[in-house]
Amino acid sequence: MTKDSDTPKSSTWVPQGPTEQGFLIPPDHPHQHVRAQFPPSIATHRGQLWMVWTDFSDQIWYATTTPESHGDTFAAGQQFPYVEGDGKHGVPVIANLNGILHAIVVSAKTGQMNHYIYNADEQFTWIHQEDSLPDGCVAGKKSREPALVAFHNKLFLAWIGEDKGLYYTEWDIHSQTWMAISRVSEGDYQGTPAMFVLNGSLHVLSETADGSADIVGYRYDYTESGWTWAPADDVSEGKAAKGVSAASYGNNAYLGFIEDDAVYVAAHLDGASWQKPEHVGGEDVVARFPPQIAVINGRVHCIFAGKWRGDLHWFSRPVLGYDLKTWMGAIDDDKWLSNITIPGTHDSCARSNVPFVRTQYLSISQQLALGIRFFDLRLRKHDDGKLYCYHGGMPINLPKGLSFEQVMDQVWQFIGPKYGDKATETVLISINNDDKSAEQKSNPKIFYDAVKEAVKVTPTYEDGSKRWYTEPVTAKLGDVRGKAVLLRRYYGDPDVEPTERMGLDLEQWLDDNPDFTIVTANGVRVRLQDKWKYATRCSLNELVTSKQTFVQEMMGRALGTLKDPGDEEDGSDLPELEETWFINFCSAVGDPVEHGEVAEAKWIAVGAHSDMHFFGKWIEGMNVRTRDYLRTMDDGAGRGGTRRLGVVNLDYPELPDDSDLVARLIETNF
Known part of the structure; x- marks a missing residue:
């Protein structure tokens, strides 16, 4: 070569x-190169880049980027457990559907297809979905490469069959089944179909087999009669002649x-x-x-x-015009933390396998690489004296558990000074006591001292500087780069004066409240929105719209565009506003048994279909709605000048797969 x-x-x-x-x-x-005899297939999945390919010995492989590289270095490949060919003679494609990784492997010999799902929660292996694909899923001899794409809560598979027809089927995430195959359109096709999502619409492109070799396009649209393929322009502008990806x-x-x-x-x-x-x-x-x-x-x-x-x-x-790993480096040292837009996560460590417990797929280090700088931690003290992560009484990462120390180790590794360079980032650590027992309520000193001890035993950096900022007042960014800032939702030690207790005091937090204000003993003003529980029967659209209203109203208050009665209209209260904290949660959940069409936190964040059978109109979740709202602010977040929105906390911030919500929030600072 x-x-x-x-x-x-x-x-x-x-x-x-x-x-x-x-x-x-x-x-x-x-001393070797990875080689592929068919097109490789790549996808992002839970903060990592994944790839599958077939080598020239007909062996199928898969590999992921290493967790510590945040998408920059692939680990060693592993053999894919392809059933039909004993691991060989297959053409694989992969796609991530809202945090679940899927693979379709086409037999290079017969064209028959097999479906696999990667179990990322327990077994960490590919599980063959035996006999799951409908009859007729056979790719033509000259068109072995199918197209696989996630769209809304479904997986779409398109291929050219043995009769040159352009076919598709879709897999529903709720019913866990594939629908019967259908033609996208009549006519004969050749080559490899290209299928991708562009500006919120699903497109499929294919080359005609009538001698003209024209590229024709179709878009998947919702009509009065339901979802259907409609003719559309070739959005590739002729570039799909040899196939495209997007x-x-x-x-x-x-x-x-x-x-x-x-x-x-x-x-x-x-x-x-x-x-x-x-x-x-x-x-x-x-x-x-x-x-x-x-x-x-x-x-x-x-x-x-x-x-x-x-x-x-x-x-x-x-x-982007900046690095998500170091974005705080572009903000002035003298900026109050309260005067910065800071993307965060709700129940940041809740990666449980239980749907109504889970709120995140990404680890703490992966969230940091995405740009997240606020973590909402729920902890309990164990008999060994250490603190462990919980969510609503459920321990995280069973059976081993996830300790507070392990969480903070990920934080220190990310935000600490490296290679002689000064630290640029800070992280806000909000801690709440997940233990609601009578003992904890009657003696808050137990938990207070446990956190105090965890902070005390944290080693300093090599230059002797502390890693924690635990003062009960607002800091400026320049004073806390490389440090974790404690926000205390748990009750203070009654033997310590309120003005001397560690951390920014949020112990007067009101549960399930859309708008409340805390004024600490040190005079720090914190305004919060945390309406999360919807126990009244309502449609999914009503639930998300209600939550959207609360989030946008709090953003308006943080911006100063939404005034309360008695607020000054001339801007004279601006200095006070800059030192006021705004903490805004985009998370919510419906009653898991009796109320709401879709109750899981994931569907409220990511979106779902509008009826119980999940075939209705698509309802966008909070992540997309919040992103779209930011676009309306002076032609998009950050483009109309600096706009402080405060702390904005998210569930599944990386979803849907094309989400740039965290980046949009960060850009309001520039």
């Missing part, structure tokens, strides 16, 4: 890994294609039009198949197989 030239200086795409050509090198075989990130999309064997990626920005395609790799980098595209942690990744030997190349570039 001809040696690739360096990536042109004008390109924003940089090679991943140790080589200038972006060769993907297996860590367990550092990934969305907020209001932007990225389309990967090959032209004269060279790799290009075109950006579709702000829902407007395609930008001029960017060449990926050096002039001599040529591809055998269209590149695969995915976005994670503010970077778009492009992986493709070289034309001559199938060596996999990996390039990436930023999609």
Whole structure:
């Protein structure tokens, strides 16, 4: 193979890994390249980049980026447990459906398909969904590569059959079943279908087999008669002739294609039009198949197989004007913490397997890499004297449990000074006592002292500086970079004067309240929105709309655009407003047994269909609604000047898969 030239200086795409050509090198075989005989398939899943491929020995493999690299380094590949071919002779594709990873493997010999789901909660392996696919899921001999995409709460699979028909089926996340296969449209097709989500719509493109080789497109739309495919323009503008792949990130999309064997990626920005395609790799980098595209942690990744030997190349570039890992470094030292928009998570460690307990898929370190800087922790003291994470009486990470010390180790590793550079980030740590027993209520000193001891035994940094800020007053950012700031929701030690108790005092927190204010003994003013329980029967749309109203009203108060009676209209209260904290929760849940169409926190955050059978109109969740609301603020968050929104806490902040909500919140600071 001809040696690739360096990536042109004008390109924003940089090679991943140790080589200038972006060769993907297996860590367990550092002198080899990963090679694929079919197009690899990539997806983001729970804070990691995943890839499946088939090598030239017909063995199917999968690999993930390492947790500590946050999407920058792949671990060693593992053999995929493909049943039909004893691990061989298959063409795999993967897709992430709202935190659940799926794979379809097509037999390279027969075209028969098999469905697999990755069990990321217990067994950490691929589970074959035996006999789950409907009859007729057979890919044509010349069209073995199907297309697999997540859209709303369903998984869509499209392929060209043995009779050249363009077929699809869909898998419902609630019923856990595939529907009977149907044609997208009449007519004959050839090649590989391309299916992707662009600006909130599902598209499929395919090449006709009538001799014209035209690219025709269809869009999946909701009509009075239900969901159906409707003819649409070729949104690839002819680039799908050899297949395309695409990934969305907020209001932007990225389309990967090959032209004269060279790799290009075109950006579709702000829902407007395609930008001029960017060449990926050096002039001599040529591809055998269209590149695969995915976005994670503010970077778009492009992986493709070289034309001559199938060596996999990996390039990436930023999609933001800042780094999600160090975004606080762009904010002035003298900024009050209360005067910054800080994205956070609700019940930050609740990664339980129980649906009504779980509120997150990402670990603390993964949330930090995403840009999260506020953590809501619920702890209990165990007999060993240590603190452990809980949610509503349920221990997290059974059977071992998750200790407070383990959580903070992830925080210190992320925010501490590195390689001689000064720290840029801080993290707000809100702690609540999950133990509501009579003993704890009658003697709050037990829990107070347990947290105090955990803070006390935390070692200092190498330069002797402390890792905790536990003063009961608001700090400026420059004073707490590299530190964790304690917000105390648990009751203080009655033997300690209220003004001397550790942490910002939030012990007067009102449960399930849409608007309340706490004034601490030290005069710090904190305004909060935490309406979370919907125990009255209502539709999903009514529930989410109600929660949306409370969130947006608190944002308006943080901005100063929504005034309370008695507020000054001339802005004279601005200094006081800047030192007032605003803490706003986007999370909610319906009664799990009796009320609401969809009660799980996940569907309120991510969205769901409007009726109990999950076939109705799609109802957007809080994450999308909040993101769309930010776009309306002076043509988008951050574009109309700095706008403080306070702390905004989310469930599943990385979902849906194209979510840029955390980035939108961060941008209000710039």
